Every structure is written in structure tokens, then in C-alpha cells.
Amino acid sequence: MNTVRDLIRQSKTLTGPFPEFPINEAPGLPHELFLEWFQTAIDHAIPEPHSVALSTIDENGAPDARVLIIKDVDQDGWYFASSSLSKKGKQIEFNPNVALTFYWPGVGRQVRIRGKAIKMDIDQSANDFLKRGMMARAIALLEKQSSVLKDQLEFEEALAEGIKRIKQKPDLVSPSWVLYRVMAKEVEFWQADEERKHIRLKYTLEHNMWLRELLWP
Template structure:
């Protein structure tokens, strides 16, 4: 049996002292994201998106955060995928960021809406050609017989892009999660971690410190 019980380390990368906690959670997020962009070596914008279907069965996957503004968090993908269907049936979700070098975790929860087509299109057209061809070629989540069938679809999509550079896959979309709960977690020595939670009230954000 393989045991991971000895995989321990001390968490000594920062502190959330009461006197410098921001009033606004999106300012807090910006501050941490900017630090993660400088210090985390891989995919600092990657986060785990969790959704649930109409029977409350959960599912999670990594997506890349592409934009944030005023408590809105934008990500992109395929409307016909599992996440797309679940978000349609049950438009609530959570995003989870884990930044191991900084020993930080951020949880964000809220309602999700599809972005306007123009926004989804605008972002799609900024993607490199290979990424656009891959999205055009892929019916995300549907079974395919072989890798070579997938590569054939990709080559057809590349040709199509050469002839029509502005083509968008018909199920391409983006979503915005409108945050109503945040939790910022900073790992600290002796497992006495800091946890700061924000919940959206009627007119302001209510901030609490939680026990680790």
C-alpha cells in the first residue's frame, strides 16, 4: 500500500493579520492574483470549477480564469459540454484557486450567467490559431473512435480557419460567475491557518474570520 501520510510540510509563506484585511473581497482577490501571477510558476489563473446537475450530483474540472471585474469571474468553453449542461440546469457554481508556492487557496461561489455572444466571440478571436482549431474540431465530451479521427477533424478545422479566419464554433461560449461568497485561506505555521470569509449582505460585504 502506498501511503501519503508522511507528506507534510510547514506552511510559512504569509499571514492575514486583522489590521490589513481589505473591506472589499474583489480587492483582496486582485491583490492575491497579482502576486500569484508573479510568483506561481504554473497556471496561476487555473481554477477548479465545480457545478452540479439537476439531481445535485457534483462535478469538477479545471478551467482558466480569463477576466475579472467587480466580483464577476469569466471563463470560457463549450456550451454542450457537461459543465455547460449543468450550468444551464443549475446556474450556480464555485471556483477554487490553489497557489501552492504562496500556500493560498481562494474559494468563490455564486450564480452563473452566460456572457453575451459578442464577448465570447471577442475572446475567442484573441486565441492562437491552434487553440481555435482545436475548439472548432472538438465536440467536447462526445466519444470519438480514435486519436487519428480527432487529428483529421483538427486538420479540417485548420483549413477552415485559413479560409474563414473569424469562424467561431457554434457551441463556443463564456460564463460569468457573480460572486456572493469568498473565502481566502493562507497556510500558516503549526496548522493555525488564516481563513477570511466574505458574504454579500444587503448593501455591503460581511467579513468574518473562521477557525482553521
């Protein structure tokens, strides 16, 4: 009988079939190719394609990572939001160098982004906050993300108070809420191949120009 540990090794990967990646047709700007790939992920019904792993560095130089939601993408970068009082917010304040990793297994595609997280202005951050659902806003207003929770009742009581505050003042915004833009320096697109002949295309920003180069699998 196989154990769970046996199944880890035996689990199949990269079974395909996968979309083609005509590298000679890749656009000159990485965000344009990203948006093309994102649309492909949507077309293939990939669940939550906007989910991304954000990696940061803490004050001891140790890496940290978590999955969150990307809010927007344009020629200036990739956008996400968080409380500046959260662990990731404090880590970004200490060291703004971050990495984003998207993985869409159904199409065998991964996008890796390295760059710097920059705070957007107060109005942009407030606008992002007010677009969140009531429950998400109420939880953010607690300003206690990653703090030790005594028990679930403590959370439920605080949440009820947060919801009450929003109902009384619908335009209430958390003062710690920040919309961040990741200004990319490197963006790598990885296309899986069933025979492991993967394709890797890397964009690197040099002197305000994006250079492209193929990498060995």
C-alpha cells in the first residue's frame, strides 16, 4: 500500500498537452506577453489565474512567501495591495526587493518577476481599499494581520465591530492600506514541455530598454 510520501514521488507532472510558445512572435515588452498568457489561462479555465506567490526578505535576511491576488498589470508593473503593518508590509519597508511567481499548471506556464515594490499614493490605495468587499474591509480595519489570536470568539467579536463601523461610515479606509507596484527588472516566462524540453524566455531591463534572451531548460 502506498503511503502519502510514496505518492509525492509518484504524482504525475507536466502531462499536457500544452499551448505552443512561438518565441519569435513574443512582444518586446514583458507585460504585453504576460497579458497574452493571462488570457490563455482564462481561456483554459485555470482557477484563480490572478493568484501569485509574493516573496520578500525579512530583517534577518531570511526569505518569506505567501500567495495573494494581483490587482492590475500595465507597462509600469504588477500591482498588489496589503496592510503596511502586516509582516509582508514590514518586510517590504525593510527591503523593497521582491519576487512574484505565477504558475498555471493546466497550460504548463510559469512567470517569474523580480523587482522593487513601490508604494502608490494615498488616493490610489484608498480607491483599492474601497473596491474590496465589506468582509475584507472589516478584517483589514482590525489591523491585526499575523498577530497571535487568543481564540476564534475574539476574532468574531472584533469582526462584528468592524462591520458595524463600515455600515456607519461606508467610505472608511484603513490608514495602513497600501497599493504596491512591483517595478520589474527581470521577467522570465517558462513554457513546459511534456518531454522536458522546456522553453525559457527572459526579459531584462537595462538602461530603460527590455532585452530578451533564451535560457537553457
